[in-house]
Amino acid sequence: MGLPMTTWRRYVLAGLPAAVACALLPIGIGRDLVYCSIAATGTVAIIVGVRRHRPDRAIAWYLMAFGIASWVAGDGLYSWYEHVVAVAPFPSWADVLYLAAYPLFAAGLLILLRSKGPERWPTAVLDSAILTVALGLLSWVFLIEPTWAVNGTPLVERLIAVAYPIADGLLFAILIRLAMGAKLAQHNPALRLLAASVAALVAADILFELSTFVPVIAENDTAIDPIWLAAYVLWGAAALHPAMRTLSSPSTDRASVADGNPLIAFAAALLIGPAILLGEVLAAARPHVGAVVCASGFMVPLVLVRMTRLVHLLTNQTRRLGELADTDFVTGLANRRKFADAVGEHLATGADRAAAPTAGLLLIDLERFTEIEETLGHLTGDAILRAVGARLAALAGANALIARLSGDSFGVLDCSITSATSAVEAAARIRSGLELPLELIELSVSVEVSVGVVLLPDDGSETAVVLRRADVALSAAKERPGRTARYGVEMETGGNLAPSLIGELRGALDRGEIVLHYQPQVEVRTGRVLGVEALARWQHPEHGLLGPDSFIAAAERTGIIGPLTQYVLDRALAQCAIWRRAGLPLTVAVNLSVRNLLDPGLVDDVRAALSRHGLEANVLELEITEGTAMVDPRRSLQVLGTLADMGVLLSIDDYGTGHSSLAYLQRLPVRRLKIDRSFVTGLVDDEPSAAIVRSTIELARHLGLDVVAEGVEDDVTLLRLHAMACFAVQGFGLGRPVPPLLLPDLVDQIEARVPDVVRGLGVVDMAAGTARAVQSRPSQVLRA
Structure with a gap:
């Protein structure tokens, strides 16, 4: 089990204030003990982090832990020289411990950087080399050359003295690589902490080295201590952070995008030499012409090579982006x-x-x-x-x-x-x-x-x-x-309907060319008309009355289905209100598409339409298909649940043509299933269809659902459904969709004829697999 996510934060919040507080203590052995204790926590934190997170490159972290330990040992030995022996020799064994830490740090960091992928190294090495040469020039002019030129100083002392800025130059080059790695690793928090620790270490070293030549820094050199301590704490925090495991894992992705624009950094690097010469001329100091020329001789070719690689990379990117813009992602074909x-x-x-x-x-x-x-x-x-x-x-x-x-x-x-x-x-x-x-x-x-x-x-x-x-x-x-x-x-x-006419559909809504026809839904047991299904038609001025197959699918593809459904819903409820005021207590069913069900405004639209026409929610039935409900099950459950709570009756249309099951549909707040006509039309002559319808009715009944059979074309099918205890039916054998003005007469005809059929006033002859209804009065199959 890994460390909690807050462990590294707790360590930072405790370590950084302690580093500042240490600097405020009086100079002496006690202060140095506190200093070394805080610094040693960096080594402990790295070891704990490695043991808890088990990174792939554990050796890299152990090398860095040994580097901190070596530095802390050097601090302890230097404090012993200063406070016990009373003389701090230079060079001493403390310097050996200090300088030994640098290659340990560098080796550990380079192992981590190498794990991020060797393919990035040519560019990374070039960038690091350019900026390192620039820093090396600054170090030579202001640190190395003044230290080396001190007269009367033994050779060993001068070698040790210049070793520090050289080692810092090495760490600076790695710091540049870490900064680039921060982008390539998508801002890995452990990598950022690691980069910050190296930056603090280099900054503290440079300030300490400048103290030899800048009196102000030398007088306040104790203020540098918190920066070193911050470097140790941040190093330990990087190891404690859970992201260190990812940082230590090999990376297989290739950098295919240029990491920012390096031109400003390269221009600054090239200008360092001229700026040094200009400053020295203005200060009447001896100009370091040889050093500037030598550094420029290294930097200019490196910058030219880097710019060539950058142009090549940008060219490849432009070509690649052009290919992506013209290519289908899934198939690789043209788009x-x-x-x-x-x-x-x-x-x-x-x-x-x-x-x-x-x-x-x-x-x-x-x-x-x-x-x-x-x-x-x-x-x-x-x-x-x-x-x-x-x-x-x-x-x-x-x-x-x-x-x-x-x-x-x-x-x-x-x-x-x-x-x-x-x-x-x-x-x-x-x-x-x-x-x-x-x-x-x-x-x-x-x-x-x-x-x-x-x-x-x-x-x-x-x-x-x-x-x-x-x-x-x-x-x-x-x-x-x-x-x-x-x-x-x-x-x-x-x-x-030709696609060229789809653009007219929105205008058709505004002009009122979309009209509704209504098909009755009949309760099988009583023969009473319970309600009607609203079906859209387009009364086109040129092409006549167009059925829904001509425009509904296109409306879904073009996004017009939302306004169209709102239009149908409003017209259907308005007509329902008219019928109910006239004493015809019908409900009305309206179909919903996938886009409707996923529309966040659907519930408010339904509620507003009911309120506008003064209707209770239980007069409205909303029909969805199985596929519609399963496009986004979570959203479907939420929307349908809200509608059901309002009192709207929900039904599954064309049941049996999709791929869901009754067990799944039980999760939806539906109260009615409408069996698809493809099963109902074969009910009499096709036993498998009859078995499907019968089992669906029985299972639905156990689940508390009503079943409506679509596609009833004759009385024999009606009687078979009656024998199966089907709740309701609709179809051409009962009544075709008709305009609203014709519906009352159609309802009267159905309610006058169907009750006699279902009460057994007809005889059904099933011999030889055929069916014939013989009625006590002339049979009328309504075709209105």
Whole structure:
């Protein structure tokens, strides 16, 4: 078990104030004992942190712990010389201990830095070398050369004296590398603490070395002690921090992005030499021309190499970003942006757009891909998309541009297609090839596809027009047996609403062209009409009355489904209020889409609509599909729970066509299931369908749910559902959706006829697997 997250903070909050307090103590053996005790805690903290966090590079931390211990031993020996022997010799064994700490620090830090990945070292070494040469020049001018030039000083003393600034230069180079590592490690807290400790150590050393030449610093040299102590404390805190384990782990990621702009730092490094010479000339001091020239001779080539690498890196980044902007992340194919640009470039290659070379554009859509992905998972869905992309590339050939245009649609731009015939043949060939089984790692999957074909430039000379017409052709292909279609003008006004008309939908809401028809829901046991389902229609001024299949799916894709649902909800509740005031106590059901259920304003919209029309919440039924409820289960439970608490009746529409179970649906606050018509229409002649309906009704009853059967086309089906104790039914055999003015008469007709049917006034002949209802009065199957 690792240390609590607050341990390193407690150590810092205790250690740093202690370091400051130590400096305030009177000079003497007692103060030095406190100083060494605080410094020794750095070694202890590192050992504790290593034993608790078990880093991969433990040796690096132990080397640094030994380095601090060596330094503390040097401090203790120096204090003994100063207070016991009364003479502090120079050099002494304390200097040996001090200088021994530097290679220990450097070795430990370099091991950690090396673990972050050798691929970063060329750049890191260059950056460190440039700035280290600059610091070395400063150290030579102000520390090393004045120390070395002292007359009468023994050689050993001078060597020891200059060893300190040289060692600090080594630590400074590593500090630069640590600062770069802080970015590469995404601001690892342990790395920041480590960098701060090295910075404090170097700063304290430089101040101490300057005290030899600057009287003010020499008079207040005890103020340097807290900085050294802070370095020990921060070093220990870095080891105590849990992030030290990550810092010590090898890194496999490569730095592919430039870490900031180093130009300012390099410019400052190059200007240090001229600045030193200028200052020395102004101060009438001997200029260090040789040292500046020598340092510049090292720095200028290093900066040139570094700048060359930086330009190369930026060039690669620009190229890489361009590739990413034009590439689909999942499949590695071109994306919609790249595809549209390629279409535009092709259309622009002729003398004018109308004279562009002939080419075929195929728009390919995977059927029911969403269902496959929900069943097998998103990872398998991505694998399918990659497999489709690879096979499509093989089928289309090397000269074709393949792109993934959206979630489950692909595009092909093939310049080898020269006629409408060859375009349609290519579409059929590609469709057949894609529908062969796809062999994934753990399973084999088959997909169905539809292909829309556009011929350039015959079917359009503008990119936007071409892509829209390809979408029109794809919509037409979905309705054809071969699931391929080439664009034709007649498609714009065909049975399916053309995409060009989707832009009119929002205006249709404002103009009141969206109208509602209502289909009765009948209680099986009594034959009473309980309520109605509101179904949207578009009374288009040119194309006549359009069904929901023409615009609902497009409204969901384009985001208009929100305003459309609010419109339908308001109109349905307004009509419900009119009926109830006229003595017709009906409830009204409205369908919700995925976007509606995920809309944070849905609950407020429902509450406002009920209040606006003076209705109780229990007159409203909201229908959702199984897939809708499972897109975001957490959000669904929250929203549906709030609606249920309001008193709104919630139901699952088209039950049986999704992939959920009654056990899952029990978690949702629904009170009603609507069995899909695909099971109900086969109820009489298909025993498996009958078994599914019967078991669903029985299980739902045990779960406290009512069942409504959709698609009831005749009285025999109604009687079978009555025998199964189904709660309610709806379908063309009872009544088609009608405008609101016709609904009261339809209700009267249903309630006059259906009770006799369910009371057994008809005879059902099941012989030979057929069913026939013989009624005591003429049977009327309402087709209003």
